[in-house]
Amino acid sequence: MTAPARARGSQELIRAEEPVLAHNYHPLPVVVARAEGAWVEDVEGRRYLDMLAGYSALNFGHRHPALVDAAHRQLDRLTLTSRAFHHDRLAGFAERLAALTGTDMVLPMNTGAEAVESGIKVARKWAYDVKGVPADRATIVVAADNFHGRTTTIVGFSTDETARAGFGPFTPGFRVVPYNDLGALEEAVDETTAAVLIEPIQGEAGVLIPDDGYLAGVRELTRRAGCLFVADEIQSGLGRTGHTLAVEHESVVPDVVLLGKALGGGIVPVSAVVGSREVLGVLRPGEHGSTFGGNPLAAAVGTAVVELLETGEFQRRAAELGAVLREGLAALVGRGVVGFRARGLWAGVDVDPALGSGREISERLMREGVLVKDTHGSTIRLAPPLTVTGEELRGALGTLEKVLTS
Incomplete structure (x- = not known):
């Protein structure tokens, strides 16, 4: 000191x-x-x-010594290129993170809120390009008492008045239903629904754990309705609950998983949207990006985090x-x-x-x-x-x- x-x-x-x-x-x-x-x-x-x-x-x-060492070694080599150029750490990070989470593609970002915003954009783009929802009609169903971040889009579908009050007008296109209520969720889903976005465990609400079968029910409902299941694992993921992802407690595989927090090892902000090729493959150059997303330092630390988790x-x-x-x-x-x-x-x-x-x-x-x-x-x-x-x-x-x- x-x-x-x-x-x-x-x-x-x-x-x-x-x-x-x-x-x-x-x-x-x-x-x-x-x-x-x-x-x-x-x-x-x-x-x-x-x-x-x-x-x-x-x-x-x-x-953690392995994470600090990875950061130190990368600091001596390269910290940022922007995505205007390739760098030698990104592909390895993406491949190992995809393998760890059992997914096909990775969209690297920085903060958890950015991952959520990115997931919303991807879900809407998929709804228009793949599902065929009419332009500007896509809806996303979310749960009451959620916490997905504090950007203006996200607080617009929060039910926490402290987060919402004084920040409107809010982005339309979201429907809020009670958490852990499959009946209410089924009523809210229709032909315009791009995705159901939920936390497998609601952290900020008080670590609320849904009934057994709820997550499996969400997966089955979204499959039948032809919409995406987007799981926000920013707090619950990467080992916290005893599995790599909390959805694994019910052997559920969402279409998209949002990661953050622990992915940066407490050293740098690192987040990611991971999912199937059919979904993340809808993005084209210029439609989404981040100067710092997937930067060399973040990729080096993120890779070291994945290495720690690969051992189980x-x-x-x-x-x-x-x-x-x-x-x-x-x-x-x-x-x-x-x-x-x-x-x-x-x-x-x-x-x-x-x-x-x-x-x-x-x-x-x-x-x-x-x-x-x-x-x-x-x-x-x-x-x-x-x-x-x-x-x-x-x-x-x-x-x-x-x-x-x-």
Whole structure:
């Protein structure tokens, strides 16, 4: 840690941010200066167990050696060409990512929201070119309580008024139905439907897990209706739930999968739309692009991420430690926890509102050396790096018990 950082404490640095940073976030009052693995250290030298992992962007922990090494090596060679030219890292990255996800083609982008926007464009183009929907009539069916990003198109079909209010007018062409309701979904789909876009597990809503058979039902419904199934796996994918993709829990293969967050290893923003050749093949030069999408540094780090997942180690860790997480949370039900939902190393925990809001519980955990974040009301989310140890996980659960019962 640098001398100036030690000289200025957390509160002083937080106050220094206020006049110059737009207030679009309400972070916990901790100022992180260093991190490694599942642990972070603030400017005053206090250590915290990171049980949020950058909303799954840090699935492999902070500064994973293989990912840092890949970035360092690429920084010494080439960082950006734009897509005006070929570069020597992109094809290998795309081939290995397609193989990992069982798909044909890859459209590399940067952020998760860009992947969603790209998926929307691809679905509409497919509807006009392949399905034959009349021009400008394509519709996309989405689920209530979704979180797909914060661009103006995306917040237009959000049901969260905090995300929507003050940002209209919104892009038309979206139909919202209740999540986990196949009957409502079937009623909303018609001959204009280009795609059904859903999160296999709704993260921001509180880690909402659908009933068994829901995802398989979405797949069958979209197949019968002749529209696409687009799965947003930006938070749920790449090992988080115990499989490479969350849809694998029901052996479902969507037409399009949206990836992000963990694909950049917590080093650079990397996202991608992956899917069948019939769908992604509708794009032609000039119809979509990104200066930084698929850049050499991103491709090098993304390839290293894929290499970590190809072994299956992290998927197994998420499944095995997920059992520890569920067992620990089950023991807290009736002792401050009123309910929880968990899959792999990902959980939404509903705390008794009498004990405080999710924000207040998060602040108490922070003071005890554990970092989490609230979603809505009295719900907190737990999403530790997949590198967390069983001892560290049990320690975090013990700290949660202390906060809830003291």
